[in-house]
Amino acid sequence: MLGDRIVDTRSEWRTFANDEKGDDPSRVGAVADPLLNGSQLDTVISARDGYSGRAKELTRAQNKNSTSKSERNLIAAYKEIGAMAEAIGLPKNVSDIAKQLYKKIEDSKQLKGKTIQSIIAACIFIACRKANVPRTFKEICALTKVPKNEIGRVYKTIEKLLVADSQASAAAHGGDMVNVQLAGPRTPGDLQYTPTASTSASDLMIRFCNRLQLSPAIQATCVELANRMADAGTLAGRSPISIAAAGIFFISWLMGKGRSAKDVGEAAGVSEGTVRNAYKVIYASREQLIDPKWVENGKGSMVWLPS
Numbered sequence: 001m002l003g004d005r006i007v008d009t010r011s012e013w014r015t016f017a018n019d020e021k022g023d024d025p026s027r028v029g030a031v032a033d034p035l036l037n038g039s040q041l042d043t044v045i046s047a048r049d050g051y052s053g054r055a056k057e058l059t060r061a062q063n064k065n066s067t068s069k070s071e072r073n074l075i076a077a078y079k080e081i082g083a084m085a086e087a088i089g090l091p092k093n094v095s096d097i098a099k100q101l102y103k104k105i106e107d108s109k110q111l112k113g114k115t116i117q118s119i120i121a122a123c124i125f126i127a128c129r130k131a132n133v134p135r136t137f138k139e140i141c142a143l144t145k146v147p148k149n150e151i152g153r154v155y156k157t158i159e160k161l162l163v164a165d166s167q168a169s170a171a172a173h174g175g176d177m178v179n180v181q182l183a184g185p186r187t188p189g190d191l192q193y194t195p196t197a198s199t200s201a202s203d204l205m206i207r208f209c210n211r212l213q214l215s216p217a218i219q220a221t222c223v224e225l226a227n228r229m230a231d232a233g234t235l236a237g238r239s240p241i242s243i244a245a246a247g248i249f250f251i252s253w254l255m256g257k258g259r260s261a262k263d264v265g266e267a268a269g270v271s272e273g274t275v276r277n278a279y280k281v282i283y284a285s286r287e288q289l290i291d292p293k294w295v296e297n298g299k300g301s302m303v304w305l306p307s
Helices: 054-066 069-087 092-108 116-130 137-144 148-172 201-211 216-232 240-254 261-268 272-284 292-298
Strands: none
Touching: 069 092, 069 116, 069 137, 092 116, 092 148, 116 137, 116 148, 137 148, 201 216, 201 240, 201 261, 216 240, 240 261, 240 272, 261 272
16 A cells, blocks of 8 residues: 555646636645745635736735745745855755755844844855855855855854754754755754865866866866865965965966966956965975876976966
């Protein structure tokens, strides 16, 4: 037996969108949304008079009375998160994670005094890291128009709150700390949170290379260089963006597809001088950093590197 209770989600009768003005007399409504509060049982006013006159007035009055202010704020925040994620081409799971984070913070009531925009910006920043598509503070700042320092402060506060909440949940369940990825249809209250790791240069390489229209082979070599620099401690203490930009500049010339320091700086969002200064350090350690397979059979040459 597969099931003794089955809900038929089909319409009570055939519907024709053009004739019925979009009205769909279905037995059931939409599925419950874990990101919204309440029972989510609502009433829909029929639009059989062409959605004008009395039906329009009743719909407006019903919407005012049925939706609470907090729920309206949540819906507005979710729409803003979705629009921002779509604006810079982020995958849907990033917006889903950001919405779950926002709901968790909103329910905690522990970020009073912070603007909604700054909370949304920090949630998107964390969601990008959780989904392994990290974005820099500067990119999130340009997207949300929230100052970089404010995003950083709210981000750190949110991480502390979520970690503390996860530890409290683990203690309540006998100390078993279960790491649950922030994705899927789980209820936000059930999520366990682990702090995000700092963005590495290799995480940024491919995106910057795409902006410079470099081939996949060069992109892969750039990622390898970033990993070799991390192991050797080259450019230790520099920001991941500066390391990524200098590495791309180095590899593009090594492979005979040189890009100017200005172009690389614009793609990465750093100054031309920053790219050149970091490149000098890589150039000085070129013998240790270059893998022989990168230059075999004439694919690349250290002679092409700017001195």
